[in-house]
Structures are given as structure tokens and as C-alpha cells.
Amino acid sequence: MEMIVFYAAAVLAVISAGVAVAHRNPVVNVLSLIVTFFCVAVTFALLGASFLAGAQILVYAGAILVLFLFVVMLLNAPTVEGDANERPVQRVGGVLLPLALLAGAAAVLLAVTLAPAAAPVEGTPHALGRLLVGPQLFAFELVSVLLLAALVGAMILVKRKS
Amino acid sequence: MTVPLTHYLALASVLFAVGAAGVLLRRNGISILLGVEIMLNAVNVALVAFARQHGNLDGQVLVFFVMAVAAAEVAVGLALLVAIFRRHQSIDVDRLNVMRW
Numbered sequence: 388m389e390m391i392v393f394y395a396a397a398v399l400a401v402i403s404a405g406v407a408v409a410h411r412n413p414v415v416n417v418l419s420l421i422v423t424f425f426c427v428a429v430t431f432a433l434l435g436a437s438f439l440a441g442a443q444i445l446v447y448a449g450a451i452l453v454l455f456l457f458v459v460m461l462l463n464a465p466t467v468e469g470d471a472n473e474r475p476v477q478r479v480g481g482v483l484l485p486l487a488l489l490a491g492a493a494a495v496l497l498a499v500t501l502a503p504a505a506a507p508v509e510g511t512p513h514a515l516g517r518l519l520v521g522p523q524l525f526a527f528e529l530v531s532v533l534l535l536a537a538l539v540g541a542m543i544l545v546k547r548k549s
Numbered sequence: 550m551t552v553p554l555t556h557y558l559a560l561a562s563v564l565f566a567v568g569a570a571g572v573l574l575r576r577n578g579i580s581i582l583l584g585v586e587i588m589l590n591a592v593n594v595a596l597v598a599f600a601r602q603h604g605n606l607d608g609q610v611l612v613f614f615v616m617a618v619a620a621a622e623v624a625v626g627l628a629l630l631v632a633i634f635r636r637h638q639s640i641d642v643d644r645l646n647v648m649r650w
Contacts, residue, residue, distance in 0.1 A: 389552060400560065401564065405567055407587065408583065408584050417579075420586065423564075423587065424590065427590050427594060430560065431593075435601055436612075439597060439609055439612055439613065439616075442613070442616060443593075443616070446616050447616070447619075454627060455579065455583070458630060474643075477573060477574070481570055482570070484570075485567070485570040486566070488565065489562060489563065492565075492566075493559075499555075501553075504604070508600075508605060510597075510606055510609045514606055518606055537620075537621035537622075537625050538624065540628070541624040544628035544631070545632060547635075
């Protein structure tokens with residue numbers, strides 16, 4: 388059962404990610420990416436990361452993609468004429484580099500033998516919260532400063548000069 | 550029957566390659582940002598899979614921070630795109646050659 392759910396989610400995630408980067412219409416790209424993010428949330432749930440599965444849907448599908456959709460609508464669904472990149476170097480590199488990445492990952496994954504998995508730990512909100520306000524407290528506070536800086540920066544960037 | 554770790558890592562690699570191809574091949578600024586998001590998600594899948602393999606939650610905490618940084622990145626990136634669109638009436642990144650030598 389777990390296998391069927393995983394493979395269905397994985398295939399759907401890869402297909403919708405392909406549509407998200409390949410389709411010419413930005414609205415289709417963004418909506419297709421929502422499917423990818425939901426499938427990634429499913430794999431998180433299968434891996435026992437229940438909090439992250441929820442956060443994935445709330446943060447990515449809920450906040451980030453709504454922001455994307457808002458900007459696409461604000462800019463009146465901008466398409467770029469002849470969107471594929473013209474520079475030959477970038478065209479060839481854009482195909483070869485991802486293929487090289489895939490080949491490298493495949494070589495490693497086929498060659499390596501993994502140690503048996505440790506006893507699984509559930510990523511419940513309780514367990515993650517204990518880590519976040521315990522050992523990771525400094526990083527947690529830094530992230531709040533980073534989000535504030537991004538908020539102020541975004542507001543300054545889009546402000547019209549009067 | 551649980552899914553082996555390598556299958557999760559294979560999914561993460563394929564998603565990362567798709568995102569990288571999108572970043573390199575597209576000229577539409579919004580599509581490039583979407584490619585970056587796909588790459589970040591692929592890394593998150595790998596991190597959560599490794600966290601389960603090692604039986605602790607450090608990987609999942611890292612994913613939490615990646616999500617926060619991704620949210621900040623999208624906010625600033627989209628604000629930049631809006632500012633660029635106001636100036637050039639286009640979000641074709643190849644037309645942004647003002648600072649080119």
C-alpha cells in the first residue's frame with residue numbers, strides 16, 4: 388500500500404514538475420506546481436514527517452503559490468516571446484547539466500550500499516517544537532529576523548517613488 | 550513493505566534535475582523562480598528521507614528552515630520581478646542587460 392501511494396505521488400510529482408517548467412503559460416506553470424507540492428507533501432507524510440507535510444501544504448501551496456499567482460495576475464499573465472533560451476551555450480548546457488546531475492545521482496545510488504535504517508522517529512509538531520526552541524533556538528530566531536528583512540525589502544522594492 | 554531510501558533519493562534527483570533544466574532553459578522570470586522552488590523541494594525530500602534513515606529529527610528541522618528561507622526568497626524575488634516589469638514592461642531576463650559590461 389505504502390509503495391503504491393509513493394510511486395503514484397512520485398510519478399505525478401515529476402510529471403507536474405515537468406509541466407510547471409515546460410508550459411508556456413505562466414498560470415498553467417503555477418497551478419501545475421501546486422500538484423507537485425501536494426505530491427511532495429504526500430512523500431513527507433509517508434516518511435513520518437507529519438508536521439512538515441502540513442507545513443508544506445500551508446507554506447508552499449497556501450502562501451508561496453498564492454503569491455506567485457498574485458504576481459502573474461498583477462503583471463497580466465506575462466509570456467515571453469520565443470521563451471526558450473536563444474544562446475547556444477545556455478541551450479546545450481541547460482540540457483546537458485541536468486542530465487549530468489541525473490547520471491551522477493544514478494551512479495551513486497546504484498553503487499552505494501546503505502546501512503540498515505535506524506528506528507524511525509515520528510516528526511510530530513511536539514518533537515520538532517522541542518528541537519526548535521531547544522538546541523536550534525538561535526537559528527530559529529535568526530530565521531525570524533530573515534523573514535522580517537525579506538518583508539521590509541519586498542515592500543521597499545515594489546514601492547513607487549512619488 | 551516500506552519504500553527503500555534510494556527510491557526517495559531517486560525522486561529527489563529527478564525533481565532537482567527538472568528544476569535545474571527549468572532555471573537554465575527558460576527566459577521568463579516567473580518560470581525561473583518556479584524552477585528554484587522545485588529544486589528546493591527536491592532537496593527537502595532528500596533531507597526528510599535521510600532523517601528517517603538516521604532515526605533523528607535534525608533533517609526535518611533543516612527542512613523547516615529551508616521552507617522559511619524559500620518563503621523569504623520568493624517574496625524578494627517576486628518583488629524584484631514586479632519592479633523590473635514596471636521599468637521594462639517585460640520579465641524576459643535576457644533583456645536585463647543594463648549592468649552588462
